[in-house]
Amino acid sequence: MKPVDMNSLINYVSLKILGGSDYLLDALEEYLVNGEGPAIVAHKYNISKHQLRGYAQRIIEKSGNEVRAKKVIPILKEMASGIKPVVIRDENGVYQCSLCETVVAREDSEEHVRKYHKDVLTLSIKNMMEKLEEIRAKRSKPVIFTSAS
Numbered sequence: 603m604k605p606v607d608m609n610s611l612i613n614y615v616s617l618k619i620l621g622g623s624d625y626l627l628d629a630l631e632e633y634l635v636n637g638e639g640p641a642i643v644a645h646k647y648n649i650s651k652h653q654l655r656g657y658a659q660r661i662i663e664k665s666g667n668e669v670r671a672k673k674v675i676p677i678l679k680e681m682a683s684g685i686k687p688v689v690i691r692d693e694n695g696v697y698q699c700s701l702c703e704t705v706v707a708r709e710d711s712e713e714h715v716r717k718y719h720k721d722v723l724t725l726s727i728k729n730m731m732e733k734l735e736e737i738r739a740k741r742s743k744p745v746i747f748t749s750a751s
């Protein structure tokens with residue numbers, strides 16, 4: 603069985619949150635972990651069902667399988683708790699970077715962060731890694747995943 607690709611998960615989640623999709627883990631928890639209907643969850647977070655399934659698919663792939671993804675999502679939520687989006691969507695649905703005030707298209711928001719604010723991305727990844735170490739240290743029983751690196 604494929605191991606959980608924690609580095610890839612951390613990269614993916616960091617970039618999504620910084621790019622303005624800070625609802626990602628809440629939506630995935632409701633859909634995958636709690637078993638809410640995709641239409642309800644998608645509507646709540648103002649995304650399409652197709653997008654929601656796409657997010658779920660990516661997390662499942664990186665986790666190895668769906669059972670593991672369900673275990674990993676709450677841990678990722680805890681790890682990402684301090685991360686705030688860099689690109690913010692206003693009430694008119696306009697995505698604007700809070701650091702350089704550039705207006706970006708929704709689909710370009712992650713690329714914007716990766717290209718112009720790499721330091722923020724690197725720091726977020728580092729923070730998530732540190733949280734993961736804290737979470738692992740707190741647990742008495744062995745954690746289900748091992749770092750792929």
Ligand SMILES: [Zn+2]
Binds near residue numbers: 701718719
């Ligand atoms: Zn910017």
